[in-house]
Amino acid sequence: MRPQIPLALEAAAARAAGALSRVAGRGGGTTLPGKLLWKLDPGAIDRLARQLPQGSALISATNGKTTTSAMVAEILRGRVRIAHNDSGANLVSGVASTLLRARGAELGLFEVDEAALSEVARRVQPKAILLGNLFRDQLDRYGELEIVAARWRDAVASLPHTELVVNGDDPQVGDLARGHGSGRIFGLDDPRHARPALQHAADSKYCLRCGTPYDYVAAYVGHLGDYRCPNCGHARPHLDTVARDVELHGLAGSAFTLEAPEGTTRIALPLPGLYNVYNALGAAALALSLGSPLDDIVSGLGRFAAAFGRFERITIENRGLLMLLIKNPAGANEAVRTIVEGSTPTVAVIALNDAIADGRDVSWIWDVDFEPLLAGLDTLVATGSRAAELALRFAYGGLDRDRIEVIPELEGALDRGLELTPAGGELTVLPTYTAMLALRRIVASRGHIANYWEAAS
Amino acid sequence: MNVRVGHLYPDYLNIYADRGNIAVLQARARARGHELSVQAIGMHDPVPAGEIDLFYIGGGQDREQALVAHDLVTKQDALRDAVEDDAAFLAVCGGYQLLGHSYRDVAGQELLGIGILPLHTIAGPRRMIGDVLLDCAWAGETLAGFENHAGRTLLGDGAEPLGRVVDGFGNDGESGFEGCRYRKVFGTYLHGPLLPRNPWFADRVLSDALTHAGGDPELTPLVDELERQAHEISAGRARARGGRY
Structure with a gap:
């Protein structure tokens, strides 16, 4: 013993x-x-x-x-x-x-x-x-x-x-x-x-x-x-x-x-x-x-403020960032429904990672009803380790390929999204779990929000 | 040309984003000036004789698969006639298993399949989950996808596999084979879904369907740059697991 x-x-x-x-x-x-x-x-x-x-x-x-x-x-x-x-x-x-x-x-x-x-x-x-x-x-x-x-x-x-x-x-x-x-x-x-x-x-x-x-x-x-x-x-x-x-x-x-x-x-x-x-x-x-x-x-x-990354509105200089976590068809459908009820975005950054915490099998994105976003989108920035797969989801969903930019690296994709967002506007970001953590780290390193472990302790 | 697609049990068998496969066939047909008309063939629906150029059946959870199996048997003769008439047929995961002779689940319960493909499946204790890369020497191409199945599928004598496993588990984790093909029928465990990242295979299925419809099977090439990238990443995931076979 x-x-x-x-x-x-x-x-x-x-x-x-x-x-x-x-x-x-x-x-x-x-x-x-x-x-x-x-x-x-x-x-x-x-x-x-x-x-x-x-x-x-x-x-x-x-x-x-x-x-x-x-x-x-x-x-x-x-x-x-x-x-x-x-x-x-x-x-x-x-x-x-x-x-x-x-x-x-x-x-x-x-x-x-x-x-x-x-x-x-x-x-x-x-x-x-x-x-x-x-x-x-x-x-x-x-x-x-x-x-x-x-x-x-x-x-x-x-x-x-x-x-x-x-x-x-x-x-x-x-x-x-x-x-x-x-x-x-x-x-x-x-x-x-x-x-x-x-x-x-x-x-x-x-x-x-x-x-x-x-x-x-x-x-x-x-x-x-x-x-x-x-x-x-x-x-x-x-x-x-x-x-x-x-x-x-x-x-x-x-x-x-x-x-x-x-x-x-x-x-x-x-x-x-x-x-x-x-x-x-x-x-x-x-x-x-x-x-x-x-x-x-x-x-x-x-007085409830959302749990981190689930629904966040962050101000970056003179632009807003609206971030909603997506991780499975049911949750992502609700995120899309919520966004569209606000107003249909013209620019969106969608981040698909396939780490264990995201699910290595990315087939679920084909079960998400992303279609309500299509009509309003001028540009989709597809990012994350499976950015190309995500781009295909939208291309075969009917979004013109000219409107899709594939930037696998998250920071570059975020900056591109911000660049395409007019001053005073809000950029819609839909990341999977590990992409959300990484994006938050990027935004935190620029001093716009606290790191979550600082907020949590 | 109008290509008639019969989607079997879309309400029950849709677990691995099967609608992605249909969307790809739809878009690639349209890009070549063809139309796909997709009709659902569900529980108790008859199979229209001679009127379907391409059948599709997807995967489901055990519960849905059992519900479907009993109905599928009643469609056996009509589907077999269509296959012998060289209708195209793509079956993924659970649907693939049901095209074989039988499926025995973990509890030992036996479901009868429709015996279009010369194989049978026995569920094992461990699921085979992960990225897969196949070498399809018969086509000089590769297929990349994702598998997640407890069933061990054993090919009968003379059965042609869809491909040889480069990385991943395949039909049974041992034989080194994945999938099965017979006439214009393709059965496979690969989802992901399979067709977006393997456009050559989508065109192959489409071309078979066009032939059945009496059209020109020749398809003009498309710019498949995103598809190539997605295939490359998926194949890389399979390779990173370290060459099982």
Whole structure:
């Protein structure tokens, strides 16, 4: 048996390594202490989590988990000291690093990678879990949707006493609440905002029970909506926390009425798009389950600034930069929808990388409905390690090849985009995950924003 | 010339951006003054006899694939007649598996295929995922794509592979073969999607379809500079994995 090193000593050593990494200029060092701690003693994470007097809450989803957990953090701010992995390090090592950093925290708030949910849940034994949605995403990394869903079912089954907060508008996710002791089911009810049809390549459109295509009373975002199987009757479960009377104000924000067992209130959200209404609704549902008063939810969501890189407006001298992360078809479709609701851009920089965190398989870009952008574009600057593939997506989508510039190197592409943007105008940038990090670093090195690890610490 | 395309089960089998392949065929036909009219052939829909020049079937998740397999068997005779009549046919991933004799999933459950291609598939415990580069000596060309499959596809005696694996796994990770071709049918695991970065192959399929439609199969060359770059990067990704075969 290996000797037991005192937890405090392990923790101190791991923290020191993170600090060293930052001093040495080797990036944020956001997960290094956690990785070290995990190597030293995997069980240390469990013990650190148990030291949190109010326990932990986990948040997972294909899309929106970073934004949703940042919203919950904003709602809880001032009432409770939280340990929150707000730089997006959402694997076991990221959770461990956050636990190490957050001395004196009372509650753990962790966004968790879909595939890491079982492991993290087993270790931190959360008192609540919020599960938002499951879309096809990075099939080379996660495998088929059904595999992730099966893992989630196992994770939920192993936590019978955990408060389960699920999105009832997602057939796979809503079904997780069935048979679970305590929980809350949230969803959207405003058919005025339904899409005319299920988007191309929608997921989970066949009945979980019998395989018949669902009838949708309303489909809001991808396959999220009010569904019913015409054959066996499997349908959206009863919602107990609902968003109604949604108003979308282009890029300026949105508003909705939150109806919950705890009461009804109007929420104003400074973020655009129906997908952010889902994020806010999920955040509100989890916060209610954690005991937050409605007033805190109204004020927390009302002052919420977007999680880094998800939706950012940055001023660079006399031009603006509008950056929206794209990472899978469902998320990218919403990004496109949001942009077009503002105004159709004439110049866009779209960055496609194929690192592991982006997905090495870039075929997903062909499932994104980029077409609403085509009519207005004078120039597309295609960039990233798979810039040529992206250029082909637009060329075969109908954009004249003369309007496409391929500049694989990100900094050159950004500068070209800025150059094409008139003074006072705003440049639209849609990067995949690692491209977003790199672009932020470039903008930060020019002094326009803080590095995220500086912002996070 | 109007080229009639029958897209089999587009609602069910579309996991690896199959519409990219269709968009490429569409645009490359149009650039040569031809039109592609694409019709969906879904569950319970009959296959119009003699009226389709090119069939396309894509890939799906296990669940969708099982739903489709039962219906596909009812279309077996019509599809076989079309293939013997030299209709063009491109089958990718799950669709490729279903053109074989059978598919056995990890649980040992056996799905019957339609036996147009002389092969059968057995799912293994480990998925074969990554970039692939193929040498298609029969055409003097290469194909670059991405594979992601648990099925090990075993070619029967005399079956012609689509290509020899330069880098990647291929049909079964062992034989060094990828895909299968028979008459004007091509089956492959390669997506990415396959056609945008392999324009010669798109034109080959288009040319076969034109022949079936009674048109001139000759296609004027296009400027494929972006395609060449995309192929080069994709092939480079496969090579970087270090020559498995």
